[in-house]
Amino acid sequence: xxxxxxxxxxxxxxYNAHIEQYNQRFGASLTKEECMGHEVWQKVPLEHKDTIxxxxxxxxFFRTLRPMEDSIEVLKELNKKYKVYVASAAMQFPNSLLExxxxxxxHFPFIHWRNRILCGDKQILRGDILIxxxxxxxxxxxxxxxxxxxxxxxxxxxxxRVNNWKEIADELx
Amino acid sequence: xxxxxxxxxxxxxxYNAHIEQYNQRFGASLTKEECMGHEVWQKVPLEHKDTIxxxxxxxxFFRTLRPMEDSIEVLKELNKKYKVYVASAAMQFPNSLLExxxxxxxHFPFIHWRNRILCGDKQILRGDILIxxxxxxxxxxxxxxxxxxxxxxxxxxxxxRVNNWKEIADELx
Numbered sequence: 001x002x003x004x005x006x007x008x009x010x011x012x013x014x015y016n017a018h019i020e021q022y023n024q025r026f027g028a029s030l031t032k033e034e035c036m037g038h039e040v041w042q043k044v045p046l047e048h049k050d051t052i053x054x055x056x057x058x059x060x061f062f063r064t065l066r067p068m069e070d071s072i073e074v075l076k077e078l079n080k081k082y083k084v085y086v087a088s089a090a091m092q093f094p095n096s097l098l099e100x101x102x103x104x105x106x107h108f109p110f111i112h113w114r115n116r117i118l119c120g121d122k123q124i125l126r127g128d129i130l131i132x133x134x135x136x137x138x139x140x141x142x143x144x145x146x147x148x149x150x151x152x153x154x155x156x157x158x159x160x161r162v163n164n165w166k167e168i169a170d171e172l173x
Numbered sequence: 174x175x176x177x178x179x180x181x182x183x184x185x186x187x188y189n190a191h192i193e194q195y196n197q198r199f200g201a202s203l204t205k206e207e208c209m210g211h212e213v214w215q216k217v218p219l220e221h222k223d224t225i226x227x228x229x230x231x232x233x234f235f236r237t238l239r240p241m242e243d244s245i246e247v248l249k250e251l252n253k254k255y256k257v258y259v260a261s262a263a264m265q266f267p268n269s270l271l272e273x274x275x276x277x278x279x280h281f282p283f284i285h286w287r288n289r290i291l292c293g294d295k296q297i298l299r300g301d302i303l304i305x306x307x308x309x310x311x312x313x314x315x316x317x318x319x320x321x322x323x324x325x326x327x328x329x330x331x332x333x334r335v336n337n338w339k340e341i342a343d344e345l346x
């Protein structure tokens with residue numbers, strides 16, 4: 001059985017890092033709580049909207065993200081029971097490609113390079129389960145979609161939801 | 174209809190570049206003709222076998238490959254008729270990830286970043302046609318496999334074969 005796992009906001013805490021980077025660059029004090037139910041860019045002043053993504057294109061951002069709580073331990077077990085593939089829509093940010101590979105080497109070395117996918121669009125994935133925080137990825141998936149809770153998707157209701165890695169363990173292990 | 178196209182030895186002339194690099198580094202004069210029916214490493218002295226791959230791990234090799242004859246023109250047309258995705262098993266060579274992305278930007282800018290896949294193992298691809306030079310990729314594919322002729326696969330008989338991009342055009346356009 002093949003399980004695909006998204007990276008950003010599922011394995012890696014991209015959302016909080018994004019807010020931190022924004023606050024640092026713009027001297028702001030946005031919190032995750034204020035963003036609940038929204039994308040970060042929707043909660044910043046109009047004049048910041050165009051440049052808020054800048055750090056996605058710069059060296060280091062994706063390399064230094066924190067792994068999500070319990071993700072390492074649970075993925076280690078999932079990896080024994082399923083064919084686990086990491087599937088990240090990374091192509092929009094070319095500098096992230098090597099950084100994501102190295103980040104996996106550091107935090108998830110048990111995910112073999114054969115089981116890593118960097119793509120643009122996930123509709124080409126053939127497998128049984130996809131754990132992702134983005135509806136547009138889950139909608140096109142032909143297997144069982146699992147929505148991983150992220151601040152931006154708390155109002156999404158049309159998918160089976162997992163709120164954290166402990167719940168993934170309960171569901172799949 | 175989704176068509177996956179492999180990069181090395183299908184879109185990019187990796188085999189000849191591999192021989193050229195080998196000859197340059199080892200002062201050898203191996204030719205493609207001598208290699209027919211084999212992998213390059215099978216045709217070099219025993220003491221070279223371990224280091225013959227060195228340039229795959231160094232900067233520049235994948236960035237400077239020549240596109241295969243007629244590949245640009247035919248892919249441009251295929252891209253109008255099908256959903257074309259480039260699918261390259263690149264994960265073994267981490268430095269190739271960005272280089273392959275940039276190489277596509279240079280030679281195949283009409284292949285959108287959404288339609289680019291860098292992976293380790295192609296059994297996770299869901300689509301209709303896969304054009305690839307490697308049997309192990311084609312064997313696990315659930316759609317229609319097309320074997321693209323490369324010196325190493327000339328004795329492979331169990332797949333429908335395309336010898337060059339003109340034949341791909343005849344077959345699919």
